[in-house]
Amino acid sequence: MTLFPSLKDASILVTGHSGFTGSWVCHALKHFGAQIHGLALPPSTHPSLFDLTQVETRLASQNWIDIAHDKAVLDHVADIRPDTILHLAAQPLVLPSYADPIGTFRTNVLGTVNLLEAARKTDSVKGIVAITTDKVYANSEIGLPFKEEARLGGHDPYSASKAAAEMAIDGYRLSLPSWKRQLVIDTARGGNIIGGGDWSEHRLIPDYARAILNNKPITIRNPRASRPWQHVLCLVHGYLILLDHILSGETAQSAENLGEAWNFGPTATDCVSVQTILEKMAHYWSPADIQLEPTEQHEAATLIIDSSKAAHRLGWRPPYSLDQSLALTAEWYKTYQLNPSELHAVTQRQLLQYFAKIQQSPLI
Ligand SMILES: NC(=O)c1ccc[n+]([C@@H]2O[C@H](COP(=O)([O-])OP(=O)(O)OC[C@H]3O[C@@H](n4cnc5c(N)ncnc54)[C@H](O)[C@@H]3O)[C@@H](O)[C@H]2O)c1
Numbered sequence: 001m002t003l004f005p006s007l008k009d010a011s012i013l014v015t016g017h018s019g020f021t022g023s024w025v026c027h028a029l030k031h032f033g034a035q036i037h038g039l040a041l042p043p044s045t046h047p048s049l050f051d052l053t054q055v056e057t058r059l060a061s062q063n064w065i066d067i068a069h070d071k072a073v074l075d076h077v078a079d080i081r082p083d084t085i086l087h088l089a090a091q092p093l094v095l096p097s098y099a100d101p102i103g104t105f106r107t108n109v110l111g112t113v114n115l116l117e118a119a120r121k122t123d124s125v126k127g128i129v130a131i132t133t134d135k136v137y138a139n140s141e142i143g144l145p146f147k148e149e150a151r152l153g154g155h156d157p158y159s160a161s162k163a164a165a166e167m168a169i170d171g172y173r174l175s176l177p178s179w180k181r182q183l184v185i186d187t188a189r190g191g192n193i194i195g196g197g198d199w200s201e202h203r204l205i206p207d208y209a210r211a212i213l214n215n216k217p218i219t220i221r222n223p224r225a226s227r228p229w230q231h232v233l234c235l236v237h238g239y240l241i242l243l244d245h246i247l248s249g250e251t252a253q254s255a256e257n258l259g260e261a262w263n264f265g266p267t268a269t270d271c272v273s274v275q276t277i278l279e280k281m282a283h284y285w286s287p288a289d290i291q292l293e294p295t296e297q298h299e300a301a302t303l304i305i306d307s308s309k310a311a312h313r314l315g316w317r318p319p320y321s322l323d324q325s326l327a328l329t330a331e332w333y334k335t336y337q338l339n340p341s342e343l344h345a346v347t348q349r350q351l352l353q354y355f356a357k358i359q360q361s362p363l364i
Contacts, residue, residue, distance in 0.1 A: 006247035008033035015039045016088030020198040023049040030058040037080045038062035049197030053347045067111030077118035087130040095202045097158035108161035116172045127184030127246035134191045134305045135159035145306035148261045173258045185259035186242045190235045191228030196332020209333045217289040223275040226302045230266040231325035233354040234318040238264040265305035270322040284330035
């Protein structure tokens with residue numbers, strides 16, 4: 001069985017290709033034979049997965065464009081004429097969103113609207129997969145998993161900007177018949193992503209890696225907060241299924257085939273506390289010196305999403321347990337620490353092993 005047959009030779013615009021998830025996506029799309037066009041800002045961290053694993057060599061083209069510049073985005077999409085679009089570009093962090101709410105809404109909402117408009121006006125585009133987050137749900141913390149139809153909200157500027165992007169997408173979806181435009185617009189809502197190559201500030205695994213590599217303490221805000229943690233390849237897998245379905249015209253979509261929202265979360269047993277992640281990273285890599293520093297800013301204590309729709313209708317299930325995901329993550333950072341020239345090979349091997357595992361027990 002060939003996985004994702006429609007990706008072969010498809011022209012795919014990836015926004016945010018220079019980021020952590022975007023870099024893994026580009027390696028995966030290249031593996032399945034896609035022509036990748038990147039649109040993003042240059043990598044904002046040094047080191048970056050993009051540079052360390054030479055993502056640039058995977059691309060048919062790349063352009064450094066601010067997604068909030070409407071004309072630049074419209075002209076670029078019209079120029080590339082992609083078959084489909086994977087939209088990852090975002091200001092993706094909660095804490096910086098408190099410091100710069102305008103910039104966060106500008107990139108995450110206006111940037112998404114610019115891309116929707118560019119897709120609507122470029123008739124080669126069959127569909128868009130827009131990545132939002134599990135934080136789009138209005139979280140009253142009753143401990144029940146959120147299904148896709150749950151009310152959206154957002155307790156901080158980042159979460160609210162992603163919920164607002166979902167609203168804009170829904171408005172575009174519902175307006176497509178008025179524009180006589182056939183376009184599938186899916187959104188994908190995932191949990192906290194772990195995996196090798198994330199160097200963002202204010203995230204647990206990169207903070208942990210910096211603490212070990214620089215022999216400094218790690219500051220933890222809320223060790224009891226429970227989150228859905230999942231390996232980046234599990235998410236990439238979900239995105240590739242949606243892209244493949246759009247390209248093949250398969251109707252795993254809604255009846256009108258306008259696209260819909262999909263949760264991609266881990267199993268409930270992999271929704272664990274920050275403290276548990278710290279203990280497991282100590283086991284798989286090295287113990288860190290932990291300093292507690294409570295924060296004034298709101299953070300949800302619990303957040304669980306229900307991914308049964310993606311399991312039943314797309315055949316998507318995360319094949320890795322939390323322990324396997326953390327072991328792979330630790331392996332990647334240990335390679336960076338001890339043998340950085342092997343990083344490209346380790347990244348490729350982890351990617352191939354993931355899709356070999358999917359192929360052995362096909363769920364699609
Ligand atoms: N990492 C996670 O835990 C997580 C969880 C849920 C959802 N997400 C979502 O997944 C997506 C990717 O996240 P990531 O962790 O890989 O982020 P990242 O910070 O590593 O990458 C962000 C990408 O967006 C691009 N970008 C940022 N501002 C831009 C602008 N104004 N114009 C053009 N490009 C811009 C950057 O250049 C980069 O390529 C985001 O939409 C994020 O909200 C991430």
